[in-house]
Amino acid sequence: xxxxxxxxxxxxxxxxxxxxxxxxxxxxxxxxxxxxxxxxxxxxxxxxxxxxxxxxxxxxxxxxxxxxxxxxxxxxxxxxxxxxxxxxxxxxxxxxxxxxxxxxxxxxxxxxxxxxxxxxxxxxxxxxxxxxxxxxxxxxxxxxxxxxxxxxxxxxxxxxxxxxxxxxxxxxxxxxxxxxxxxxxxxxxxxxxxxxxxxxxxxxxxxxxxxxxxxxxxxxxxxxxxxxxxxxxxxxxxxxxxxxxxxxxxxxxxxxxxxxxxxxxxxxxxxxxxxx
Amino acid sequence: xxxxxxxxxxxxxxxxxxxxxxxxxxxxxxxxxxxxxxxxxxxxxxxxxxxxxxxxxxxxxxxxxxxxxxxxxxxxxxxxxxxxxxxxxxxxxxxxxxxxxxxxxxxxxxxxxxxxxxxxxxxxxxxxxxxxxxxxxxxxxxxxxxxxxxxxxxxxxxxxxxxxxxxxxxxxxxxxxxxxxxxxxxxxxxxxxxxxxxxxxxxxxxxxxxxxxxxxxxxxxxxxxxxxxxxxxxxxxxxxxxxxxxxx
Numbered sequence: 001x002x003x004x005x006x007x008x009x010x011x012x013x014x015x016x017x018x019x020x021x022x023x024x025x026x027x028x029x030x031x032x033x034x035x036x037x038x039x040x041x042x043x044x045x046x047x048x049x050x051x052x053x054x055x056x057x058x059x060x061x062x063x064x065x066x067x068x069x070x071x072x073x074x075x076x077x078x079x080x081x082x083x084x085x086x087x088x089x090x091x092x093x094x095x096x097x098x099x100x101x102x103x104x105x106x107x108x109x110x111x112x113x114x115x116x117x118x119x120x121x122x123x124x125x126x127x128x129x130x131x132x133x134x135x136x137x138x139x140x141x142x143x144x145x146x147x148x149x150x151x152x153x154x155x156x157x158x159x160x161x162x163x164x165x166x167x168x169x170x171x172x173x174x175x176x177x178x179x180x181x182x183x184x185x186x187x188x189x190x191x192x193x194x195x196x197x198x199x200x201x202x203x204x205x206x207x208x209x210x211x212x213x214x215x216x217x218x219x220x221x222x223x224x225x226x227x228x229x230x231x232x233x234x235x236x237x238x239x240x241x242x243x244x245x246x247x248x249x250x251x252x253x254x255x256x257x258x259x260x261x262x263x264x265x266x267x268x269x270x271x272x273x274x275x276x
Numbered sequence: 277x278x279x280x281x282x283x284x285x286x287x288x289x290x291x292x293x294x295x296x297x298x299x300x301x302x303x304x305x306x307x308x309x310x311x312x313x314x315x316x317x318x319x320x321x322x323x324x325x326x327x328x329x330x331x332x333x334x335x336x337x338x339x340x341x342x343x344x345x346x347x348x349x350x351x352x353x354x355x356x357x358x359x360x361x362x363x364x365x366x367x368x369x370x371x372x373x374x375x376x377x378x379x380x381x382x383x384x385x386x387x388x389x390x391x392x393x394x395x396x397x398x399x400x401x402x403x404x405x406x407x408x409x410x411x412x413x414x415x416x417x418x419x420x421x422x423x424x425x426x427x428x429x430x431x432x433x434x435x436x437x438x439x440x441x442x443x444x445x446x447x448x449x450x451x452x453x454x455x456x457x458x459x460x461x462x463x464x465x466x467x468x469x470x471x472x473x474x475x476x477x478x479x480x481x482x483x484x485x486x487x488x489x490x491x492x493x494x495x496x497x498x499x500x501x502x503x504x505x506x507x508x509x510x511x512x513x514x515x516x517x518x519x520x521x522x523x524x
Contacts, residue, residue, distance in 0.1 A: 148387055155378040158370050166382035167352035213414040215369045265367045
């Protein structure tokens with residue numbers, strides 16, 4: 001068992017788990033706090049649709065995934081503000097468009113659809129060095145941005161209207177985080193898969209939300225839970241020869257369940273209900 | 277006293293609803309102005325027209341001698357806005373200290389860390405409003421009155437020239453209402469601010485309020501002294517029912 005860690009593919013998988021878990025965990029805090037969890041679903045399906053069309057037209061699937069993801073994130077904000085549509089509705093509209101495009105693209109691919117199906121489920125064990133470089137760059141920029149703009153991000157997450165009223169460039173921050181959500185989803189597509197990645201964006205921060213009243217701690221815990229989900233998913237995948245993406249998601253869901261069970265916040269809300 | 281806010285023929289609309297219609301208003305520096313009106317009169321819209329959050333369709337707003345549209349980002353740092361109270365999720369991972377600190381964030385600027393002086397100012401603001409002992413508590417665990425004090429502390433940290441208060445005493449019990457009114461009065465006097473206080477309850481206006489405007493259906497129907505406004509015909513017209521002001 002220990003010998004397996006000497007192989008290049010396993011070492012790359014471990015690094016992908018660390019970077020993917022961290023980046024998804026961090027961006028997930030933003031998505032959960034803004035109460036737009038469906039953005040993760042829309043982005044992951046946009047990336048998936050883009051990759052499908054990349055395969056169809058023989059263009060770099062990852063490049064097309066990025067274009068579709070960033071295009072979707074660029075639409076969500078203006079659709080919400082200029083069309084005066086609720087953010088969850090605008091995300092739903094984007095999701096329905098990209099889902100339709102994804103399955104249209106799948107139907108147009110001639111012959112076996114193995115490569116397309118791999119994009120749906122992901123395979124952390126076949127992550128390339130190039131994938132790792134992109135993941136590393138994304139995670140590094142994300143961490144740097146978070147440390148430099150933490151106080152502004154905290155203000156926007158508290159209340160967008162108040163942040164705007166105080167003179168914080170709230171819209172720029174909101175659109176930037178949507179953009180980074182798209183980038184993180186795209187570069188984790190190969191390892192986690194288009195169908196499953198939104199769970200890695202939602203579950204770790206939701207678990208972290210249960211345990212802390214401090215935003216900084218929430219970011220750290222979410223990253224830790226993301227990494228832990230990926231590591232354990234990889235481990236079980238090796239031990240039991242099961243798809244890694246699916247196991248990662250199951251582990252992250254179990255982690256959420258444990259955190260919910262031990263949540264000090266759950267006791268607070270129960271206490272308030274009883275006193276009412 | 278120079279003019280600090282000048283609104284000229286401003287119309288604000290939300291989709292097909294016109295919230296403010298061709299409104300003009302001049303506010304002198306150091307004034308405590310009360311804005312009274314029934315629900316839907318455009319009181320909140322008037323405040324958001326001044327701080328740039330509202331969608332101005334036509335007209336101009338000048339604050340501190342600068343055009344709001346061209347200097348929005350800079351002017352927002354000088355205008356403190358205390359919005360109407362709203363529900364905060366009790367599980368929100370933001371402490372009272374962090375919620376107040378946000379007021380300093382805009383002033384400090386991007387890519388800059390808060391310094392020791394800023395943290396001292398935060399502690400002073402928390403103590404001034406009377407929630408210093410709650411600074412480590414989650415913001416969602418505070419009562420409505422305490423949350424309103426936090427909002428006022430946050431506004432103070434901007435070191436503003438203008439303070440806009442949107443129904444700061446709504447949803448509070450009489451004791452908390454009185455505390456907030458006295459706090460606002462103290463802040464106004466000590467900081468020599470220009471304050472615009474929106475409410476639909478006349479008796480919630482502090483003694484410092486000497487000028488009033490009445491808003492009805494997006495238009496100013498009265499602008500003048502506080503005492504002169506307390507006429508039965510005027511109040512009845514404002515609220516579309518028979519009202520008489522008793523001794524205040």
